[in-house]
Amino acid sequence: MNATTRGNDDDARHKVPHAAAVARAARTRAALGGTLLLAAMAAAAPLAAQAPNDVSRLGFMAGCWELRTPTRITHEQWMAPLGGLLLGMSRTVVRDVAREWEALRVEVKDGVATYLAQPGGRPATPFPATTLTDSSVTFANPQHDFPQRIVYRKVGADSLVARIEGDQGGQVRGMNFPMKRVACAGG
Secondary structure, three states: OOHHHHHHHHHHHHHHHHHHHHHHHHHHHHHHHHHHHHHHHHHHHHHHHHOOOOHHHHHHHOEEEEEEOOOEEEEEEEOOOEOOEEEEEEEEEEOOEEEEEEEEEEEEEOOEEEEEEEEOOOOOEEEEEEEEOOOEEEEEOOOOOOOOEEEEEEEOOOEEEEEEEEEEOOEEEEEEEEEEEEOOOOO
């Protein structure tokens, strides 16, 4: 054998183990990648299970809330979430006369936390949650005339901002309702 042949034979001998090592490394990377993917999916599963269907995360809304101006008082009261249900009610009084009232609830419908509003006792209008955290929630119903979105956001320990918004005349319009925590009356 000449040096050229020997070199080729040496290269061939080195290539086989190298090729086997490359194949083993690729299998290891694939297995590790699959393991990491499964681990990532398992870690994300609890998050997906909590949002946007976990009504218990809406505890920040529980309590009695008030928005007061010189001529108008709005009270909104929410029971703590229990049994997959958050119950609420709202009343607005203008110059000592009740002008508006609303029965409210949040429950899971079709796997999603859904805000159901019944202003003045009318049939409930559903607004499924699109985002839900421990301090804010957004509900949306794009088919509803107005509002199309309802947002609740905790601001500090004693404030809650409710917001209604939607498209009107091709423009997004909205109103904020900054409320302060108050003692619940009646007991």
